[in-house]
Amino acid sequence: MKDNFERFDMTAPPMRTKWYLRPLTYLLSAPEVKKHKCIITKTGTEGLKPPFVLLCNHNAFMDFKVATKAIFPWRANYVVAIDGFIGREKLLRDVGCICKRKFTNDTTLIRQLVRTVKNGDVAVIYPEARYSLCGTTAVLPASLGKLCKLLGVPVVTLICHGHHVNSPFWNLHDRGVKPTEAEFSLLYSADDIKSAALDEINRNIALAFQYDDFAWQKERGIRITYKGRAEGLHKVLYQCPACKTEYKMSSEGTILKCNACGKEWNMTELGELEAAKGETEFSHIPDWYEWERSNVRAEVLTGTYSTGELPVRVDSLPNAKRFIPLGTGTMIHDMNGFRVRVTDKDGDVHEMVKTVPSMYSCHIEYEYLGKHGDCVDLNTLTDTWYTYPDPEKCEFAVTKMALATEELYYALRPSER
Numbered sequence: 001m002k003d004n005f006e007r008f009d010m011t012a013p014p015m016r017t018k019w020y021l022r023p024l025t026y027l028l029s030a031p032e033v034k035k036h037k038c039i040i041t042k043t044g045t046e047g048l049k050p051p052f053v054l055l056c057n058h059n060a061f062m063d064f065k066v067a068t069k070a071i072f073p074w075r076a077n078y079v080v081a082i083d084g085f086i087g088r089e090k091l092l093r094d095v096g097c098i099c100k101r102k103f104t105n106d107t108t109l110i111r112q113l114v115r116t117v118k119n120g121d122v123a124v125i126y127p128e129a130r131y132s133l134c135g136t137t138a139v140l141p142a143s144l145g146k147l148c149k150l151l152g153v154p155v156v157t158l159i160c161h162g163h164h165v166n167s168p169f170w171n172l173h174d175r176g177v178k179p180t181e182a183e184f185s186l187l188y189s190a191d192d193i194k195s196a197a198l199d200e201i202n203r204n205i206a207l208a209f210q211y212d213d214f215a216w217q218k219e220r221g222i223r224i225t226y227k228g229r230a231e232g233l234h235k236v237l238y239q240c241p242a243c244k245t246e247y248k249m250s251s252e253g254t255i256l257k258c259n260a261c262g263k264e265w266n267m268t269e270l271g272e273l274e275a276a277k278g279e280t281e282f283s284h285i286p287d288w289y290e291w292e293r294s295n296v297r298a299e300v301l302t303g304t305y306s307t308g309e310l311p312v313r314v315d316s317l318p319n320a321k322r323f324i325p326l327g328t329g330t331m332i333h334d335m336n337g338f339r340v341r342v343t344d345k346d347g348d349v350h351e352m353v354k355t356v357p358s359m360y361s362c363h364i365e366y367e368y369l370g371k372h373g374d375c376v377d378l379n380t381l382t383d384t385w386y387t388y389p390d391p392e393k394c395e396f397a398v399t400k401m402a403l404a405t406e407e408l409y410y411a412l413r414p415s416e417r
């Protein structure tokens with residue numbers, strides 16, 4: 001198969017939102033923001049006017065809607081990953097979205113954001129670059145402080161609470177959580193950002209981004225009565241804390257279960273876990289997740305981390321029209337990073353190698369679009385590979401690969417953690 005696919009034009013300048021779309025984007029966002037009775041608290045942003053940078057946390061599509069409400073009627077450009085553009089490139093460009101391939105170093109994007117700021121608009125960035133897996137902060141790029149300094153405009157954060165527990169990445173069903181909350185806060189004025197040191201900017205952004213949706217839910221006493229509330233949780237919690245076995249977890253209704261030792265946990269209406277019998281190892285879901293991370297880190301530090309060779313298929317996204325089935329082959333993720341090799345229908349071999357220093361984090365999907373299965377999203381500047389290990393032929397957890405990507409990177413560059 002000759003690769004002569006049309007490529008997404010990443011260099012097109014950002015569009016200023018068409019005047020007639022501005023009220024429309026607001027109206028499209030309003031019903032959901034209203035349904036969840038979102039309370040937006042403003043700190044230091046009362047007299048604020050664009051241009052400014054808006055850094056938002058990322059848990060669900062509702063994040064965009066709350067951001068639209070928070071900044072209305074100002075114009076904004078939103079940085080969005082290419083998969084968000086599929087089949088609606090023109091609309092997304094018209095409402096001001098800028099496309100990026102996830103976890104690539106993209107100088108074009110910086111030029112586009114400079115343009116946004118020069119236009120006098122709001123540059124909306126989701127620096128976690130992927131949905132949070134369990135409602136806590138995902139890693140932030142070390143380049144973020146530098147970007148803010150370069151843009152030289154006020155830095156504002158929008159931290160939403162309740163979006164993960166309302167519609168978690170691992171089971172999107174809307175649980176009707178209300179009221180949700182959002183903090184719209186000035187972090188740096190234009191003058192302050194110019195004089196601040198890079199380390200300090202990164203540290204303050206990281207501090208502003210500390211959030212924990214399950215802790216928030218418990219503090220607020222918000223009950224979720226949805227009967228299927230634990231379904232999908234085994235995608236994140238893939239390792240049993242009782243017998244330590246990986247990849248044997250399952251979930252149904254409100255129950256999370258290890259199929260190796262049979263231990264079960266019930267997920268309460270307040271989002272906590274309780275062992276059906278014996279000790280509750282982790283009642284707080286993010287603690288279980290961090291325990292898994294510590295186990296992955298130990299494998300990385302002893303140099304033993306490897307998924308082994310996994311049979312995979314790859315769907316490629318050269319442009320935003322649709323995925324193109326590229327072929328089948330193998331993927332391995334180990335101490336050297338990712339290596340994927342697939343053969344297409346004409347017998348041609350395609351390879352993607354992502355070294356450890358080339359990726360500080362990794363975007364994954366669970367049951368992509370409800371039917372395609374779990375995958376790892378690997379990117380170059382001109383292509384995106386959704387790589388699906390075959391669950392019929394191997395055992396794996398894409399969550400572990402995402403954790404390992406971060407632990408491998410930070411083992412190499414501890415100062416960036």
Ligand SMILES: [Zn+2]
Nearest residue numbers: 240243258261
């Ligand atoms: Zn077990």
